[in-house]
Amino acid sequence: xxxxxxxxRVPAFGAQVxxxxxxxxxxxxxxxxxxxxxxxxxxxxxVRLAAAHGGRVTVLTVGPEEAGExxxxxxAMGAHQGVLVDTGTTDLDPxxxxxxxxxGLADEPAPDLLLFGDASADAGHGQVGVRVALACGLxxxxxxxxxxxxxxxxxxxxxxxxxxxxTENGATLRxxxxxxxGTEVFGLxxxxxxxxxxxxxxPRYPTLPGRLKAxxxxxxxxxxxxxxxxxxxxxxxxxxxxxxGAIPLGRGADAAPAVVDVLAExxxx
Amino acid sequence: xxxxxxxxxxxxxxxxxxxxxxxxxxEPVEAVAFAGTGVPAGDVAGELGGYGVSRLHVVRHELxxxxxxxxxxxxxATVIDWLGPAGVLASASHRDTEVLTHAAxxxxxxxxxxxxxxxxxxxxxxxxxxxxTRSGGVLLEDAELTAPVKLATVAAAVETxxxxxxxxDCEVTESAVDVPPELARTRxxxxxxxxxxLSLSTAPVVVSGxxxxxxxxxxxxxxxxxERLGGVVGCSRVATNNGWRPHRDQVxxxxxxxxxxxxxxxxxxxxxQHWVGCMDSAxxxxxxxxxxxxxxxxxxxxxxxxxxxxxxxxxxxxxxxADGAAGSGRSGVEEPAPAGSxxx
Ligand SMILES: Cc1cc2nc3c(=O)[nH]c(=O)nc-3n(C[C@H](O)[C@H](O)[C@H](O)COP(=O)(O)OP(=O)(O)OC[C@H]3O[C@@H](n4cnc5c(N)ncnc54)[C@H](O)[C@@H]3O)c2cc1C
Numbered sequence: 001x002x003x004x005x006x007x008x009r010v011p012a013f014g015a016q017v018x019x020x021x022x023x024x025x026x027x028x029x030x031x032x033x034x035x036x037x038x039x040x041x042x043x044x045x046x047v048r049l050a051a052a053h054g055g056r057v058t059v060l061t062v063g064p065e066e067a068g069e070x071x072x073x074x075x076a077m078g079a080h081q082g083v084l085v086d087t088g089t090t091d092l093d094p095x096x097x098x099x100x101x102x103x104g105l106a107d108e109p110a111p112d113l114l115l116f117g118d119a120s121a122d123a124g125h126g127q128v129g130v131r132v133a134l135a136c137g138l139x140x141x142x143x144x145x146x147x148x149x150x151x152x153x154x155x156x157x158x159x160x161x162x163x164x165x166x167t168e169n170g171a172t173l174r175x176x177x178x179x180x181x182g183t184e185v186f187g188l189x190x191x192x193x194x195x196x197x198x199x200x201x202x203p204r205y206p207t208l209p210g211r212l213k214a215x216x217x218x219x220x221x222x223x224x225x226x227x228x229x230x231x232x233x234x235x236x237x238x239x240x241x242x243x244x245g246a247i248p249l250g251r252g253a254d255a256a257p258a259v260v261d262v263l264a265e266x267x268x269x
Numbered sequence: 270x271x272x273x274x275x276x277x278x279x280x281x282x283x284x285x286x287x288x289x290x291x292x293x294x295x296e297p298v299e300a301v302a303f304a305g306t307g308v309p310a311g312d313v314a315g316e317l318g319g320y321g322v323s324r325l326h327v328v329r330h331e332l333x334x335x336x337x338x339x340x341x342x343x344x345x346a347t348v349i350d351w352l353g354p355a356g357v358l359a360s361a362s363h364r365d366t367e368v369l370t371h372a373a374x375x376x377x378x379x380x381x382x383x384x385x386x387x388x389x390x391x392x393x394x395x396x397x398x399x400x401x402t403r404s405g406g407v408l409l410e411d412a413e414l415t416a417p418v419k420l421a422t423v424a425a426a427v428e429t430x431x432x433x434x435x436x437x438d439c440e441v442t443e444s445a446v447d448v449p450p451e452l453a454r455t456r457x458x459x460x461x462x463x464x465x466x467l468s469l470s471t472a473p474v475v476v477s478g479x480x481x482x483x484x485x486x487x488x489x490x491x492x493x494x495x496e497r498l499g500g501v502v503g504c505s506r507v508a509t510n511n512g513w514r515p516h517r518d519q520v521x522x523x524x525x526x527x528x529x530x531x532x533x534x535x536x537x538x539x540x541x542q543h544w545v546g547c548m549d550s551a552x553x554x555x556x557x558x559x560x561x562x563x564x565x566x567x568x569x570x571x572x573x574x575x576x577x578x579x580x581x582x583x584x585x586x587x588x589x590x591a592d593g594a595a596g597s598g599r600s601g602v603e604e605p606a607p608a609g610s611x612x613x
Contacts (some may be wrong), residue, residue, distance in 0.1 A: 014540055015563035017407055026408075037506075037523040095379055121522060121542075122404055125382055127370050130342075134374045139339060139454045142367060145516075178463070178517075179363055180470075184336075185459035198523040199516030202509075230379030230416040234398075236408050243567055246555065252574035253582035259554070260586045262570055266531055266552060268474060268498045269587050 001055040001149070001171060001190065003046040004111040006101055006128070007039040007074060009067040009090055010121045023235040025091055026122070035070045037198040038117030040077075044203040045147055045196065046115055047078035053149055053171070056080045058108060062100040063090040068219050075214035076206030082219040083108065087226065090122075095229025098131035103224040105136070112171065114193040118143050126195075133193035141186045142195035146176035270352060273300040273322065274359035276341060276368040278308035281360040283429045285320035290430035291356050291389050291397070297323050300439075301348050303341055304329040310441050318439030325439050326352070328446040336364065337456035342371020344446045349376055349418055356397070358387075361424045373420050380420040381412060386428050387421060397421070405522040405545035467501050469518060473530045474500025477520055477547070478508055481536015481557065481576050485513040490580045491535060497587055503527070503547075505537045521546035535576040539564025556580070 011031045018027040035043070046057045059074040060083040061067045067090070071082035085104035092100065105114075114136065116129035126142070133140035150172045173188045177197075188194070206214070249258040263269045271288040288298045300322050302313055314325040328348060332340040345368055349357060357372075359365035361383050373380035386400040397414040402424060414421065469475065476495040478488055488502060495502045504514040506521060520527055522542040528549035535556045537543060544567065547553060555568035556579045565571045572579055 015538070015544075017404070017541060093379065123410075124403055124405070125380075126366065127373070127380060127382070130370045131374045134371075141338065141455055143363060180463075181460075182463040183461040184457045185461065186455060187458045188454065199519070202512060202516075230414060231381055232413045232415070234411040234413055236403070236410055239406065239409050241567070243569070246565060246568045246571035249554075249570050249572045251572070253578045255572040255574060255579060256582035256586040259570075259572060259579075259583045260590060262552075262554070263498065263531075263583075263587070264590075268531060269590070 001049055001053045001112045002058075002109065003050060003055060003113045003115060004058045004060055004105065004108060005039065005042045005046045005074065005079065005115045006117075006132070007035050007043065007059055007061050007070055008117065008120045008122075009033050009061060009063045009070045010036050017238065019236055019238070023237060024233065025236065033066070033069065035073060036117050036121035038119065038121070038196060040203045041198050041200040042115040042117055042196045043074045043077050043079060044201045046113070047204075048201070049113070049147070049149055050080075051078075055112065058083060058111070060085065060101065060104045060108075062087055062092070062097055062104070062224075064088050071219055072214040072217065073206065075217050076210040077204060078210065082217065084219050084221045086221055086223050091233070092226065093229040093231045093233075094125040094127035094131065095231075096226040097128050098135065099226035100224045101128060101132045102135055103226070104222050105132070107222070110136075110191065112190040113173070114138060114191075116193065116195040118195045118197045129193060129195040136193070138191055138193040139188055140193040140195065141175050141177070141188065143177040143179070144175045144194050144196045145178060145199045146174075147194060147196070147200065148174040150174070270296060270354040271298045271356045271358065272349070272352060272354035273298065273317070274345060274357060274365060274369060275300055275302040275306060275313055275317075275325075276359065276365045277362050278302075278306040278313070279360070279362070280313060280316045280320070281423070281425075282320065283425075283427050284358050284360065284423060285317065285322055285434060286429050286432055287387055287423055287427060288356065288358050289321060289432045289434055291387060296355070299324040299326065299352070299354075301326045301328065301345065303327070303333045303344065305334040305336060310443075314439040314441045318437050321434035321437050322439050323437045325441050327441060327443045329443060330446050330448045332448045332450070332453055332456065333446075335456050337452060338367045338371050339455045340448050340452040341368045343375055343448055343452055345369070345372035346375035347446050349378075354418060356419045356421070359422050361422045366422045369420055369422055376418070378418055378420055379414060379416050380422070381414050382422045383424045384421050385409070385424050385426050387423070402426075404541070405526065406548070407522075407541045407545050469501055469503055469520070469525045470527055472501040472527075474498040474533070475503040475520070475527055475529045475531075475547075475550075476500055476533045476535065477503035477505065477537060478514075478535045478576070479505035479537030479543075480507040482508065482513070483536075483577070484511075487577070488513065490584065494533070494580055494584055497584065498531070500529070500531070503532075505543050519546075534564050534568065535580060537564055538562045539567060
C-alpha cells in the first residue's frame with residue numbers, strides 16, 4: 001500500500017504566543033517547530049500500514065525550505081521519501097495550500113492512501129484534506145481515530161468485503177471516528193483519503209540511526225506560488241485575558257482545609 | 270438571501286441573529302436541512318420561524334437518509350447553486366463543519382471556519398470582515414472573506430449581534446436533489462452508541478494530571494478525588510505521550526476541550542495548547558511545586574506543593590469532614606443531597 005502523508009510545520013510555543021510587530025504572524029524567531037500532532041499520528045499509521053502490507057510512505061509538506069526539518073523527522077520515523085513544496089511560507093489560505101499540495105502530488109505516482117491531519121495545529125482551518133481529495137477524485141473521511149486495513153483480504157475486483165465496502169482494486173479500510181453522538185464507522189476501499197486525529201496511535205520516537213539516515217536523505221523540492229483564495233488574513237491578536245490572579249490557598253498538605261473549603265463553597269463536597 | 274445549514278438537526282439560536290445582521294433590509298433568511306437530519310422538518314421549521322427564518326428547504330435523496338459527508342456536502346453544493354444565497358452559515362459542530370467544507374470544495378468557494386465575529390462589508394467591496402479562532406482559541410485572526418457566495422461556520426462563543434428578529438411562519442419546501450451514486454462510498458456504515466455516564470467533555474469536575482504526577486500509578490489518588498467530587502480524570506499530553514493515560518483523557522488543543530464547573534490541574538505547567546482545553550471552566554485549581562508555572566498564575570486558586578502530598582491531604586480532609594458530619598448526625602437529614610455536599 002503506497003501512502004502519501006501531508007504534514008505541516010507548526011511553531012511549538014509555550015505559555016505565551018509572541019506576535020510579529022505588524023501583527024500578521026506568530027513571531028517564530030525564538031521558537032522551535034514541530035509536526036502537528038494529528039499529522040504525526042498520520043505518519044506513524046502510514047509507517048505501520050506499510051510495514052504490515054508492504055508499500056512506500058511519502059511525506060509531503062507545504063512551507064518554507066526549513067519545513068524540510070519536519071520531513072526529515074518523518075523520514076526518521078520510517079517514511080521512505082520526502083517532498084517539499086516550497087511556497088516560502090506556511091501562512092497560506094486553505095485553497096492556496098490545497099493547490100500547493102496538488103502541485104506536489106502531480107509528479108508522484110497516485111497513492112493507495114492519502115493521509116492528512118484533521119486540522120493544522122496553528123491555523124486550524126480543517127479544509128485542505130477535503131479540497132485535495134476532491135481534486136484527486138478520492139473519497140475522504142475526517143476526524144478518524146481508528147484505521148484497520150483488512151489485512152490479506154484482497155477481494156476480487158468489485159467484490160464486497162466483509163464490512164460491506166465495495167472494493168475495486170483490493171484493500172479495504174475500516175475507519176472509525178468519535179462524534180458527540182457516538183462512534184461512526186466507515187468502510188473505504190482504496191484508493192482513498194483519510195484525515196486523522198491524535199489518539200489514532202502513539203507515535204514512535206525516531207531512533208538515532210533513523211535520524212542519521214534521514215539527515216542525509218535527498219528531498220524532492222517543488223517550487224510553487226499558488227494563487228491566493230478568498231480568505232485573507234488581516235492580522236492576529238491575543239484574546240483579552242480578564243482572569244484576575246490566582247487566589248493562593250496555601251502550601252503543601254497544610255493547604256488541604258482551605259482547598260476543601262473551596263470545594264464546599266463550589267458545592268462539590 | 271442568507272442561508273442557514275441545519276445538518277445536525279439542532280437549531281443554534283445565534284445563527285439566525287448572525288444571518289440577519291449580515292442580510293440587507295429585505296433580504297430573507299432561509300434554512301436548509303437534509304431528509305436524514307433525524308428531526309421532523311416541522312419541528313425545525315417551528316423553531317426557525319421563531320427566529321425569523323421564513324423558509325426551510327428540505328432536500329431529499331435516498332443517499333441522504335444516513336449521514337455521509339460527501340453525499341450531504343454534494344447536496345448542499347447543489348442547493349447553493351439553485352438558490353444563489355449571498356451567505357451560507359452553519360454551526361461549528363463536527364457535522365455542520367464537515368458538510369460545509371465538502372460543499373465549499375465542490376462549489377469551488379472559500380470557507381471561514383470557527384468564526385466568533387462576522388460583519389458585512391464596510392467599504393462597498395462586498396467582502397465580509399470576520400474574526401476566527403486559531404490554535405483552539407489561543408489566537409484570534411481577523412480576516413476578510415471575498416467570494417460570490419460566502420461560507421462560514423460560527424463558533425458557540427460568537428458575539429451575538431443585537432438585531433430584532435421578527436417571528437415568521439417558516440414554510441417547508443421539500444425538494445429532490447441529485448446525488449452522484451458513487452458518494453455512497455462514504456456513508457456511515459455502522460454506528461456504535463457512546464458509553465453512557467460521565468465523559469471528559471461533560472463532567473462537572475475534571476481532576477487532571479500532568480508530568481508532575483510522575484507515572485500511571487500516580488493517577489490512582491486523582492481517580493479517587495475525581496470520584497469523590499463526582500467527576501472524571503483528565504490529563505496533559507505529556508501523560509498521554511508517556512502512556513500513563515489513554516488519549517481520550519487528554520485535555521487541550523489536540524485533545525478534548527472542556528468547560529467544567531471545576532478543573533483541578535495537578536502537576537500541569539499550563540502550556541497554551543493545554544490551557545485552551547480547560548480555559549472555559551468556571552473555576553480552576555492549580556496544584557504545582559512551581560509558583561511561577563503559568564497554570565499557577567492563570568488559575569482561580571493555587572496551591573504550591575507536591576501533588577503527592579497535597580492530593581492525599583485533600584482526600585483525608587474530605588473524609589474527615591464527611592465522618593464528622595455523619596458523626597454529628599446531620600448527614601442526609603435536612604437535605605436530599607449526598608452526605609456532606611454543599612454544606613457551608
Ligand atoms: C501543536 C501542539 C499541540 C499540543 N496539544 C496539547 C494538548 O492537546 N494537550 C496538552 O496537554 N498538551 C498539548 N501540547 C503539549 C504542550 O505544549 C505541553 O508540552 C504539555 O501540555 C505539558 O504537559 P505538562 O504540563 O504535564 O508537563 P510540563 O510542561 O513538563 O509541566 C509539568 C509541571 O508539573 C510541575 N511539577 C513537577 N513535579 C511536580 C510535583 N511533584 N508536584 C506538583 N507539580 C509538579 C512542574 O512545576 C511543571 O509546572 C501540544 C503541543 C503542541 C506543539
